Structure formats: C-alpha cells, structure tokens
Amino acid sequence: MTDQRIYNFNAGPAAIPLQVLKEIQGSFLNFNGSGMSITEISHRSSYFDDVINDAVTRVKRLLKLDDRFHVLFLQGGASLQFAMIPMNFLLEGDTADYVNTGTWSTKAIKEAQIQKKNYQVVASSEDKDFSYIPKDIKFSKNAGYVHLTSNNTIKGTQFHEFPDTKGVPIVCDMSSDIFSRPLDMEKFGLIYAGAQKNLGPSGTCMVIIRQDMLDMANENLPSMLKYSTYVSKNSMYNTPPCFGVYTIDLVLKWIEEEMGGLEKLEEYNIEKAGLLYDFIEASEFYSTTAEKFSKSLMNVTFRLPDVDLEKKFIVQATEKGFGGLKGHRSVGGCRASIYNAATMESIKALIQFMASFEKENK
Ligand SMILES: *Cc1c(COP(=O)(O)O)cnc(C)c1O
DSSP states (O other), X not given: OOTTOOEXXXXXXXXXXXXXXXXXXXXXXXXXXXSXXXXXXXXTSHHXXXXXXXXXXXXXXXXXXXXXXXXXXXXXXXXXXXXHHHHXXXXXXXXXXXXXXXXXXXXXXXXXXXXXXXXXXXXXXXXXXXXXXXXXXXXXXXXXXXXXXXXXXXXXXXXXXXXXXXXXXXXXXXXXTTTSSOOOGGGEEEEEEETTTTTSSSSOEEEEEEHHHHHTSOOSSOGGGOHHHHHHTTTOSSOOOHHHHHHHHHHHHHHHHTSOSHHHHXXXXXXXXXHHHHHHHHOSSOEEOSOGGGBOSSEEEEEOSSHHHHHHHHHHHHHTTEEOOBOOTTTOSXXXXXXXXXXXXXXXXXXXXHHHHHHHHO
C-alpha cells in the first residue's frame, strides 16, 4: 500500500495505475502549460485535439489497426452499445447471432428484443449457471454479425480463443478485458468497452468499428445514435467525455511505455491470475466457480465453505486493506478483479491474507 491506498480489487470502476493517477494529480491545475485544468479546456482547442488524437494513435498502434478501423469515444457506457448495435446493423430482414455467457450478454440480447429485431441465441451457458464458455457453436450463415462478450465480469469466465464464425464479423463486448492481451482484429467488425474496468474512469465507452460495418449501418437514426456521426466528427459531434479520454490516453501510454505493450501485459496477466488460481485450487477451503478452461484472467470468482465465512472474510479483508472482494450482488461469493492495473504485489498480499484466514477458520 502507498499513502494509505488500499489493495483495490473492485470490479468497476476499478483500479487505475498509480503512476497515471499521479500524473493526473501533477498536471491537474495547469495542463501542458495552458493555465487551465484538463476539465476546463475547450474540446475544440488544440490542447484537447492533441489528447484525443494521441489516444486514437495509441489504440491503433497497440491493436495494429489499419485504416479500415475507426476508434471512437462515446458516452452511455457499454450499455448504450447493447442498444446501438442492433439499431445500426439490423435493418429490415437482417438477423444476428448472439452467444449468451452471462448477465451482460443477456442484457445485450434484451436490447435487440426490445427493438423487435431478428436475432438468434445460438449458444448459451445458462444451463450451468454461466460457469463455462460454449464450444463448437453453430452459427447462422446469414447473420449480419455474431455478438460475444469476451470476458464475463460477474461469472468470471472468458473466451481464451474466439470462435470461427466463417467470415461473419464478430461484434464484441470487451469491457472487462480490453487491452489485456493482443487481438487478431481481422475477426472483429466492432468491439466496444466501457472504460471503467481496464481503461480509465467511467463515463466513456471506447468503440472500434471497421469501415465495412459502417457501410452497412442504418443511416436513418438520430445523430447521437449512429456511428457515422462519431466517425465523421472524430468523436466530437458534441462535447466528448474529455477527462475520460485524457485518462485513457495516459493509461494507454502506461501500457506502451511502462508495461511494454500487449504481449508483455498478457504474460503478466497470465502470471498474476495463475498465482491466484493455483493457490485457490490447491486449497480445500476456497474453490473457484468457473470451469477449468473458461476461467477469466481478469475476474477471479471463488467461494468459501459457507456464506457466513464469506461474510467474515469480506469484513476482515476490508479491515486489512483489501477492497472490492465481494462477489456481484446477483451471484454472491467472492471475486477478485485483477485487471491490468492490479499489481503482482497486491496479488501476493491477497494470497497471504487468504492463507492466514484459512488457517484461522478451517
Ligand atoms: C461493466 C460491464 C458492462 C456495463 O458497462 P456500463 O459502462 O456500466 O454500461 C457491460 N459489459 C461488461 C462485460 C461489463 O463488464
């Protein structure tokens, strides 16, 4: 812990690299010699232009995106994307495939349903309480897109490989594992991520959209609800979430310059999650809830022998400076969210605490 900061295992909003927070703190009253805070600067100024352009450039470099891809920053969170996706891409007679791997996928499906769009749920892991990622999925030939949730924040499962959709573009909710690993972007027509897990503060949603998806999108929509508006105005049709974009830019800089890019970061994430899973699996006190090959590297969900012990565990953990370990209110249990910004030091400290709690309570 530094300066009384806790070990932060929050699911979202979640930990931001300390270095980034310090940089924000240091320049908060006078951004780049402007004499203004980043929160006071016009989004039409060259100061902010530099920020958003730098963020876009870094995203493109990290994911090796060519000119077909547009990087956008929207508001409304990932949840607005649930609605915008069917709204933009499902025109009269079109259909889409959805894979249901948990709460967030279910919400995405619901938004297509509300709009009375054609869609099919081609696979679901609901039969086993969303504890696994479905395999050997049969996709429709005529789908406009396949919607996936790459990491299931609440249930602690993750796609470690993306399915072969036979050329149908994948539209993917990557809110809780964006930039945790390299991606083969050829498969994706659109990816989106609410910022508050792996990118920065809440209030911003990053969207990456490929030109061919844009070409088939519905243009007959309100300006704020169609992607083309954001593409044509570099995300600044109206006032963008300036502070969010600025923080994301600093997080991206941290990924590139401090963490050494996505390959390195993936190795680090595998190492961090591996340490925690190995400890839990070796214990007879703690148990994981996700199936073996579906375990998330970002959200480690686990149980104790009973609910009372879980309550006691959370209370004592909080007293000792470990925050955010309570499972999502819909599922209970415990969850350690270990996004990019979680340090190896914090994981080791957590394991030490878990081991001593086990000793005292088994
Ligand atoms: C947190 C989360 C969301 C919801 O994001 P909002 O920005 O609150 O709308 C959606 N999908 C996934 C996978 C998430 O983790």
